[in-house]
Amino acid sequence: MSESRLFKIIYYLLDKGQASAPELAEICEVSVRTIYRDIDMLSGAGIPIYANTGRNGGIRLQDHFVLRNAVLSEKEKQEILMGIQSLSAIQYPTADNILVKLGAIFQTTQSNWIEVDFSRWGSVQEKEQKVFCILKQAILEREVIQFTYYFSCGNRLRRDAEPVKLLYKDRSWYVFAFCPDKSDYRLFRVSRMKEIILTGKTFEMKAEGTNFVLPMPEDWGTLLQLELNFPDECSYRLYDTFDESVILKTESGYKVQVALPENEWLYDFIMSFGDNVTVIRPEHLKENIIKRFENALQHYRKEQ
The missing domain is CATH 2.30.30 (SH3 type barrels.)
Structure with missing residues (x-):
């Protein structure tokens, strides 16, 4: 169910007076059957919306209905506007128009409280x-x-x-x-x-x-129980990556005990610390990292 579509229906009926189901279906780009389900949903939520049959019939709201006087409290209206603001922040089509129109209907405004940029640094x-x-x-x-x-x-x-x-x-x-x-x-x-x-x-x-249990990505590998030691100067990276519950402050720095999948990301992450990380366990992870550093060293020696 699309909440933005429900409000689009309400706004359209407030603006036009009434509309046919096919007309609303075309505007909302859904089927007529979906529109009738939306009408039932709005009616069940306490919105006085009904359909007249006959030649001049159509779907309309009760006369003198104003959305701001309906079942929504001031807090609920603000939450609705905040929700649509979040859609606008992620460039959801028509969200800006819906936000402006609902703000006018509610006779209230909502500050620009969130901004989301999907793009990565250096990308288009x-x-x-x-x-x-x-x-x-x-x-x-x-x-x-x-x-x-x-x-x-x-x-x-x-x-x-x-x-x-x-x-x-x-x-x-x-x-x-x-x-x-x-x-x-x-x-x-x-x-x-x-x-x-x-x-x-x-x-x-x-x-x-x-009703699913979220799977791990298929190429993530098996989980390892890790114990890693870091010096004090690495604290910012640890808190960027891990939850604080797995980070323990020690006299000489930090200890991290966490379960992570053994994959390329794990090796890249640990090796990116250079000599500022000590792998305590598992032993095979330490051995594999040593081999990778040795291979990298041989590669650069060949280049000289």
């Missing part, structure tokens, strides 16, 4: 926004997407997927989607999804997709 903002527009359309319209996915092991594959939702976790965006190749749900990191297209094929949401 318009290009990344286009990616999110494609993913949003695919999720809302239940459309299969196709993309090239780059795995941490260096492989790349062309994949089809049925996207369910976007997820932001640990400073990265993911698409939670059903993967026909694996016959299961997967998490795909958006930054590794390239050449994303809409296939034009639609899909039905599977029952398990509405």
